[in-house]
Amino acid sequence: MSKIEVRHVYKVFGRESQPVMALLQQQCSKAEVLARTGVNVGLIDVSLNIEAGEIFVIMGLSGSGKSTLVRHFNRLIEPSSGQILVDGEDILRYDEAQLLALRRNKISMVFQGFGLLPHQTVLENAAYALLTKGVARNDALDQARQWLDRVGLAAYEDKYPDELSGGMRQRVGLARALAADTDIILMDEAFSALDPLIRSEMQEQLLALQSGLHKTIVFITHDLDEALRIGNRIAILRDGQLVQLGTPSDILTRPADDYVQRFVEKRAVQPLAG
Amino acid sequence: MPDIFLQFSFADSINQFVSWLVREYGDLFHQLTAVLLSTLLVPLERALLALPPLLVLLIVAGLCYHGTRRKSVTALMVGGLYLIGCLGLWDKLMQTLALMVVATLLTMLIGVPLGIMMSRSQRLRWLLVPVLDVMQTLPTFVYLIPVLMLFGLGKVPAIFATIIYALPPLVRLTDLGIRQVDGDLLEAARSFGTTRWQLLFGVQLPLARPSIMAGINQSIMMALAMVVIASMIGSRGLGEDVLAGINNMDMGKGMQAGLAIVILAIVIDRISQAYGQDGRLKRTVRQKRKAGVSA
Numbered sequence: 001m002s003k004i005e006v007r008h009v010y011k012v013f014g015r016e017s018q019p020v021m022a023l024l025q026q027q028c029s030k031a032e033v034l035a036r037t038g039v040n041v042g043l044i045d046v047s048l049n050i051e052a053g054e055i056f057v058i059m060g061l062s063g064s065g066k067s068t069l070v071r072h073f074n075r076l077i078e079p080s081s082g083q084i085l086v087d088g089e090d091i092l093r094y095d096e097a098q099l100l101a102l103r104r105n106k107i108s109m110v111f112q113g114f115g116l117l118p119h120q121t122v123l124e125n126a127a128y129a130l131l132t133k134g135v136a137r138n139d140a141l142d143q144a145r146q147w148l149d150r151v152g153l154a155a156y157e158d159k160y161p162d163e164l165s166g167g168m169r170q171r172v173g174l175a176r177a178l179a180a181d182t183d184i185i186l187m188d189e190a191f192s193a194l195d196p197l198i199r200s201e202m203q204e205q206l207l208a209l210q211s212g213l214h215k216t217i218v219f220i221t222h223d224l225d226e227a228l229r230i231g232n233r234i235a236i237l238r239d240g241q242l243v244q245l246g247t248p249s250d251i252l253t254r255p256a257d258d259y260v261q262r263f264v265e266k267r268a269v270q271p272l273a274g
Numbered sequence: 275m276p277d278i279f280l281q282f283s284f285a286d287s288i289n290q291f292v293s294w295l296v297r298e299y300g301d302l303f304h305q306l307t308a309v310l311l312s313t314l315l316v317p318l319e320r321a322l323l324a325l326p327p328l329l330v331l332l333i334v335a336g337l338c339y340h341g342t343r344r345k346s347v348t349a350l351m352v353g354g355l356y357l358i359g360c361l362g363l364w365d366k367l368m369q370t371l372a373l374m375v376v377a378t379l380l381t382m383l384i385g386v387p388l389g390i391m392m393s394r395s396q397r398l399r400w401l402l403v404p405v406l407d408v409m410q411t412l413p414t415f416v417y418l419i420p421v422l423m424l425f426g427l428g429k430v431p432a433i434f435a436t437i438i439y440a441l442p443p444l445v446r447l448t449d450l451g452i453r454q455v456d457g458d459l460l461e462a463a464r465s466f467g468t469t470r471w472q473l474l475f476g477v478q479l480p481l482a483r484p485s486i487m488a489g490i491n492q493s494i495m496m497a498l499a500m501v502v503i504a505s506m507i508g509s510r511g512l513g514e515d516v517l518a519g520i521n522n523m524d525m526g527k528g529m530q531a532g533l534a535i536v537i538l539a540i541v542i543d544r545i546s547q548a549y550g551q552d553g554r555l556k557r558t559v560r561q562k563r564k565a566g567v568s569a
Binding site: 111 | 458459461462463464465466467468469472476477480481
């Protein structure tokens, strides 16, 4: 059983989804639908399986639907149709309480914009998920302290987020997600806002942590280098459709179409980072 | 000349409605008056009047210094209040203060929850915005009369009139403050399984605090502007002297009481603003100032 299964997921933004869904079933592309109905389509018939313990990268340019897709996994966004299974359970059937439990115990998330609370200290932010769950304050702070230590921020626990650099803030974000002690971590362009040096440091740190933790990590990026470096498998999205899914070497040696080919070529021209 | 205006008036129906209200619910409103007076206003006023002025000045000094951390501001505020005492207006100052405190407390009790509800419901917003506009622009005397008929003369109708006048900015600024909270932050909080209440008390209200405090500050200022009108319907306090000054062409007396109201306004404004500021911002400013001195 896969950790996360996505089956034929469509996402149409706005209320009038029925006629648009009909168009999409007739193989209309995102651009055609937009031209004919004025409706923005996020995802078109996306199906994929994410296995336990892997780092699964979802890659694509902006507007390709990658951030939309990842928000379906914890239902921050609801699909227009399709199924999403986490540990074999259809999370779209979950009621409010089950959804809360899913977000508290099974899936945590790291955001591109960090999403830290400015009025709370680094330590309180790192403990946010635990405090939300109702863990006793002292226990929560103790656990958060350990995770801050592991991401190298032990000395900063009493600072506030606006006193930290971008890289440090994202470490807090990572500590918060790790402290939540969930099997699955979603990372939405988590390192994209950081400068290149810090970014590769963070990638290394993530890989080092993962080698001991074996979480299921869904990592969103628009950067092929990043995808190749950290991904066990990579899914490439274009205009809301899945164009290729494979291991890094599959992508490099057998690009599925011109779109993927261009990504790979562009990379080949650049000096290799790692 | 041909008249294009249809002739009608709804004055009679309003009159009928008000007298019906007074007839049917007059007792209820008078009971409300009595309760408000005996449980809140009178004890507070008595307590304030019974306190030695020196103690009141010390309390104000403590509050002011705790809020602003500046000796000069504290000295100015206390000096201003002392001056009011010198003018022989201390007791009236305390009466006005009691009225302000009760009116502001009730305004907050109504305004903040209303603002929260408004930020959550677009429909309620459509409904409330015009009502708030009317509350703010309707001349005070128009609703003072029905309020008087319902509550009788005295402090309670003054408080209700003050609430009507002072409520809109607080509701608006609470609503605005909550709506302005960064959507990315709300999403991040929700992704960790935050309930609506946790979101409200843990994220939205703390981040909206500066805006809400600005609303409370505005409400207090507007309430102070009602002091003179409140005196016209029989509440005691500084407004009394202004009114007497106007009635007897005693400009000096009116001016003194007016000055006292202004000083009270400044004192309350500074203290409430000081508490509205972000505590951490204040700390950094203080550290910078210290660093500047030592450098």
